[in-house]
Amino acid sequence: MVPWVSRGRRGSRADRMLTQVAVSLPPKIAELEFIPSSTRELDRAVREATALEDDAADLMAPLGRFLIRIESVASSKIESVEASPDEYARAIGGVRSNAAAVSMVAAAKAVTRLVDASATVIEMPAILDAHRLLMEDDPAERDYAGRVRDMQNWIGGSDSSPRGALYVPPPGETVDGYMDDLLRFVNRDDIHPVAQAAIAHAQFESIHPFTDGNGRIGRALLNSVLRRTGVSKTVVIPIASALAADQNHYFGLLGRYREGDADAIVQDLALGAQVASREAAKTATSFRDLPREWHAEARPRRGSAVETLVDALLENPIITAADAERIAGVETANAYRAMRRLEDTGVVREVTGRKRDQVWAAVAVLDELDDLNVRIAAAIRVEREN
Numbered sequence: 001m002v003p004w005v006s007r008g009r010r011g012s013r014a015d016r017m018l019t020q021v022a023v024s025l026p027p028k029i030a031e032l033e034f035i036p037s038s039t040r041e042l043d044r045a046v047r048e049a050t051a052l053e054d055d056a057a058d059l060m061a062p063l064g065r066f067l068i069r070i071e072s073v074a075s076s077k078i079e080s081v082e083a084s085p086d087e088y089a090r091a092i093g094g095v096r097s098n099a100a101a102v103s104m105v106a107a108a109k110a111v112t113r114l115v116d117a118s119a120t121v122i123e124m125p126a127i128l129d130a131h132r133l134l135m136e137d138d139p140a141e142r143d144y145a146g147r148v149r150d151m152q153n154w155i156g157g158s159d160s161s162p163r164g165a166l167y168v169p170p171p172g173e174t175v176d177g178y179m180d181d182l183l184r185f186v187n188r189d190d191i192h193p194v195a196q197a198a199i200a201h202a203q204f205e206s207i208h209p210f211t212d213g214n215g216r217i218g219r220a221l222l223n224s225v226l227r228r229t230g231v232s233k234t235v236v237i238p239i240a241s242a243l244a245a246d247q248n249h250y251f252g253l254l255g256r257y258r259e260g261d262a263d264a265i266v267q268d269l270a271l272g273a274q275v276a277s278r279e280a281a282k283t284a285t286s287f288r289d290l291p292r293e294w295h296a297e298a299r300p301r302r303g304s305a306v307e308t309l310v311d312a313l314l315e316n317p318i319i320t321a322a323d324a325e326r327i328a329g330v331e332t333a334n335a336y337r338a339m340r341r342l343e344d345t346g347v348v349r350e351v352t353g354r355k356r357d358q359v360w361a362a363v364a365v366l367d368e369l370d371d372l373n374v375r376i377a378a379a380i381r382v383e384r385e386n
Helices: 013-017 040-055 057-078 085-092 099-116 124-135 172-186 193-207 214-228 239-244 247-258 263-298 305-312 321-328 332-344 363-385
Strands: 318-320 348-350 359-362
Touching: 040 057, 040 193, 040 263, 057 085, 057 099, 057 214, 057 239, 057 263, 057 363, 085 099, 085 359, 085 363, 099 124, 099 214, 124 172, 124 214, 172 193, 172 214, 193 214, 193 247, 193 263, 214 239, 239 247, 239 263, 239 363, 247 263, 263 305, 263 363, 305 321, 305 332, 318 321, 321 332, 332 348, 332 359, 348 363, 359 363
Parallel strands: none
Antiparallel strands: 318 359, 348 359
């Protein structure tokens, strides 16, 4: 038990009268000796991730950006942050959109920054930088963006105090020590990488080092471990889509980890990585066919602005008016004319509803954003039942 002092008059009388709270103190894991119940699914997850990158080697740039966006959408959904595909496309295009869509774009930037910084070693400055990118535009949290907490936080229960909380992480003054310990663990080379990623994620969520954004940064840490250990050399595996398929199941796995059962989340995340890699490979196959399909739909004249834009669409599935001018190398009026041609043939959809400063999204890519998440969710449910 640690002392609790209410910081204001908000909440019920019970909140204001609370004087102490039971906090959780997870065991340190820097020198953890973990032996999984089976390595079969863990090894299979590595093979599936490797196969994805090998089979889609010619599509790494567009597929990589797409999978980061998929991961940010699913990871945000777990935190009840949701936006429509058109809202998300507007936010990607830099046009004013709702707060949820803007937050999803920030999540994608955070994932990208942390994973890219983790090729050889995972360090605290990279984690803090990712958190800053995630939270710096949040009015309620920007003062804490890129900073570990120095206060007590909690999960569930009352909004005004830890009364009735589902989980109370360790006190603020212990966070630095816990994070030092976690970083020693994630940079070890004597643990199966899939197990290392799963345990690192569960430990991060148990530490809960930030005032907000812990779930999204903790899931980004999963892919950072996979990148550092070479399981994924180029792309982000959209494991959050598997976790979002059954959030009660996911939260239950974190609860079991805190009770001493690390193997449950290790085995489940191995299944999630397998499914996410296989379904992402199907997306790669679809992407490979898209330019031919777009040409058939738009029938552009050889050497035209329309042809140039079609050829660039897979690399640039969200196109602003300025992008269209730059890519096609034409003046504004001709760029708009070319994009209207693509819109009339159903290749793209305008997502702002404006007459100026428009943003278009490739319809097939936008549809795949939803479809891949649905396929991963359906497939992981089957895997868990078998």
